[in-house]
Amino acid sequence: MPLVASKGNTNARGFPDLYAIARLETNDIAAKWLAELFADPSNLFITVTRTPTEVSLVCPQARLPATPSRVERDFRLLRLGEQIDFAQIGIIASVAVPLAAAGISIVPIGTFDTDYVLVRATTLQQTIDALTAAGHTVSGVSDMPDMPDMPDMPDMPDMPDMSA
DSSP states (O other), X not given: OXXXXXXXXXXXXXXXXXXXXXXXXGGGOOHHXXXXXXXXXXXXXXXXXXXXXXXXXXXXXXXXXXXXXXXXXXEEEEEOOSSOOTTOOOHHHHHHHHHHHTTOOOEEEEOSSOEEEEEEGGGHHHHHHHHHHTTOEEEOSSXXXXXXOOOOOXXXXXXXXXXX
């Protein structure tokens, strides 16, 4: 079932793994480890963000590097749509407002095509209940979602030294 995110009615689909958010020091990035993480097709969702002071990584927690400087574990990932039009307004808000009213914290993540939210695994049932009560549909939280085949990843170039 494709996900359709629309004003007032979002269909959210869960991912099967537990996810973690890790803060890495900029000099902790190992290009080989990161290339292997991206090349493994079993990793359905990975995001890396670099700022002048940190590198943040969201990935299946089983694939975390050995020594992140900080880590928050046991999140579930919900996908809020597929190829959302940039003109569409309020997708994250339509999920964030009822979850905030229920006292549930989220970590929103946006990609070019889709929005995602991370919620603590311990709040998953409360998340489902709050979203359902707000008129949303939540599926795939206990099984493997229907995901498109992952394209073959190109060889990753060596990453530059980010310790400076």
